[in-house]
Amino acid sequence: MASYDVIVIGAGPGGYVCAIRCAQLGLKTACVEGREALGGTCLNVGCIPSKALLHATHMLHEANDNFARMGLIGAVPSVDWDAMLAYKDNTIDQNTKGIEFLFKKNNIDWLKGWGTIQSQNQVKVADKVYETKNIIIASGSEPSTLPGLEIDEKIVVSSTGALSLERIPEELVVIGAGVIGLELGSVYSRLGSKVTIIEYLDNIMPGIDNDVQKEFQKILKSQGLRFLMGTSVQKVEIIEQRAKITYQNRKSNEEHLMNADAVLVATGRKPFTDGLGLDALGIDKSPEGQIKVGSDWQTKIMGIYAIGDCVKGPMLAHKAEDEGMAVAEQVVGQHGHVNYGGIPNVIYTHPEVASVGLTESELKSQGHSYKIGKFNFMGNGRAKANFAASGFVKLLADKKTDRILGCHIIGPAAGDLIHEVCVAIEFGASAEDLALTCHAHPTYSEAVREAALACGDGAIHS
Numbered sequence: 001m002a003s004y005d006v007i008v009i010g011a012g013p014g015g016y017v018c019a020i021r022c023a024q025l026g027l028k029t030a031c032v033e034g035r036e037a038l039g040g041t042c043l044n045v046g047c048i049p050s051k052a053l054l055h056a057t058h059m060l061h062e063a064n065d066n067f068a069r070m071g072l073i074g075a076v077p078s079v080d081w082d083a084m085l086a087y088k089d090n091t092i093d094q095n096t097k098g099i100e101f102l103f104k105k106n107n108i109d110w111l112k113g114w115g116t117i118q119s120q121n122q123v124k125v126a127d128k129v130y131e132t133k134n135i136i137i138a139s140g141s142e143p144s145t146l147p148g149l150e151i152d153e154k155i156v157v158s159s160t161g162a163l164s165l166e167r168i169p170e171e172l173v174v175i176g177a178g179v180i181g182l183e184l185g186s187v188y189s190r191l192g193s194k195v196t197i198i199e200y201l202d203n204i205m206p207g208i209d210n211d212v213q214k215e216f217q218k219i220l221k222s223q224g225l226r227f228l229m230g231t232s233v234q235k236v237e238i239i240e241q242r243a244k245i246t247y248q249n250r251k252s253n254e255e256h257l258m259n260a261d262a263v264l265v266a267t268g269r270k271p272f273t274d275g276l277g278l279d280a281l282g283i284d285k286s287p288e289g290q291i292k293v294g295s296d297w298q299t300k301i302m303g304i305y306a307i308g309d310c311v312k313g314p315m316l317a318h319k320a321e322d323e324g325m326a327v328a329e330q331v332v333g334q335h336g337h338v339n340y341g342g343i344p345n346v347i348y349t350h351p352e353v354a355s356v357g358l359t360e361s362e363l364k365s366q367g368h369s370y371k372i373g374k375f376n377f378m379g380n381g382r383a384k385a386n387f388a389a390s391g392f393v394k395l396l397a398d399k400k401t402d403r404i405l406g407c408h409i410i411g412p413a414a415g416d417l418i419h420e421v422c423v424a425i426e427f428g429a430s431a432e433d434l435a436l437t438c439h440a441h442p443t444y445s446e447a448v449r450e451a452a453l454a455c456g457d458g459a460i461h462s
Contacts, residue, residue: 002109003131004030006331007123008138009115009276012040014308014320015138016099021328022136023106030132031108032115032125037096038103040140042317045160048095050183051348052088053163057190058350066387079191081168088163116277120301134303134331137291138324139276141269141309146175149236149265155243156236156263159184169193169261173245175233177204179347181266182220186349189224196226196258198233198247205347209359209408211394216353216410219390236263271310286312296336297327305330319343342425346415351391354418357406357425360396369399373431373454375447377411379461382442388412393451395421395431402430402455413444420448431455 004027008019011033019031037044063077103110113126117137123130143158145151153161159180168191174181177199189195197204204217204227217227234246234255245258271289278285283299284292291299291306298305305327308320322343326336347353363370373395377383391411397404407421424434434452439445450459 002030002128004028004109005132006030006134006136006328007032007111007115007130007132008136009117009123010040010138010140010308011035011038011099011110012138012140012308012320013042013317014140014324015040015136016102016324017321018136018138018307018324018328019108020102020106021325022331023108025328025332025334027328027332029106029108030111030130031103032111032113032123034112034114037092038099038110039092039096041142043095043099044092045163047317049088049092049163050159050180050187052091053084053187054183054348054350056084056087057187061190061350069387079168081191085164114275116275117281117304118277119281120303135305136324136327136331137273137276137299137304137306137310138308138320139272139310140320141315142272143265144268144270145265146233146267149233151265152238155238155241155261156265158265162262162264165262171260172196172262172264173198173243173258173260174264174266176266176268177201177227177229178266178268179205181264182347182349184264184266185225186220186223194226195224196228196260198228198231198245200230200232200250202230204229205353207359208345208353208355209394210361211392212353212355212408212410215391216347216349219351219410220349269309269315273310296330297323298330313340314343314345316343316345339426342422344415344418344422346418348415351388351411352414353410354414355406355408356418356422357404358396359406359408360394363396363405368405370396370405371399371431371455372396373451373456373459375450375454375459375462377444377447379450379459380442380444380447382444383412383447385442386412388444393417393447395434395448395451395455397431397455402432404429404431404434407448407451409448411444411447417445417448420445 006022006027006029008015008031011031019029022029111125116124118124162184172188172193172195174185174197177197185195230250237244243260243263248255307323309315322338326338329336344356376392378389383389394408396406431452439449453459
């Protein structure tokens, strides 16, 4: 019977990063994965393929809308959908093959199949039982859906099916105005689909800063996305290869009908723990299905840990990666740590939206005394040159100490810009620290500095 120091269940971002870190720390490591490729949802049917399509369609948008404005004259590109999907698949393949290489480099065994935890020290994979001193569950999450709504991945699709539709739909209905719905809705809108987003709540992206929320929806509307807010989907029927959607306004209770070529169900994700044998082991789960763990990510059974989407916290690949590295360090007796207050969140639309730390609403509810530094990208030279001047940077700092409490960006490269604020928060920096740091000109990053200056005597370029 094969024996290991650690068996990691799941090879998504949390699992494969955890396995690599365990191997780096000298532990004999194996990783269980039932997919045909490593990388989990993120690399195979999530983060990576969606970003490939977002990039391709953004290039199409630039060609259609901005090339002529820069003196680039020529035929507008047409879309070869099959070729675009092939580009997406090639991107996936390069990334998953890269993880296979890293597993070989670090002498990590890939146990192919679905894992079941037999006991505190045993994991069964494809009818074979493996001994281990530690087990780390990184089983991830799966799309959630609405009651009575059947996903066939052809007409009614989850995010997985939306990445591989047979053809570009003329009309697409997206149920849910969260990250997945807005990103994939943007993709198909750029490809020419008429996109309608139905959201049960009154605002898109619940939980993000209110100012960003309003600006974001305004920009998306200007890009052609249609929103039905405060609306619930009652049912979806398939009639002659088209979807018939019945929806209801929550305030008026009036029912309406809409037809579409495809319906994307983007109502969030839920922990995936099927088949792990948790109930038989007596491992506790929350009402939402999350595995309960302590501050060291250990379950009630010593030596069995859980990380990533299957435990409490934001379902973000980088959060899972951080937990994966931290729990590996815990296993060898080090002090693995994750600063949950410094985890960024990014929406990869155009413009991008990014945030870290607390929102203004959270600060108000906590009775926190704070100040705001805000700077519009319209005052940024690089953004204007690149036709990317929509949006702003909003920095929140403690009114007395000037310590940075949060940052919210909507604008070009927001997902990259946010990280200088992540570092600032990690080191407990003040807005003045950021304002006194030289930023290269002309760059988008100057907008972050200007927002920091606005927390003091005022921004220079506004």
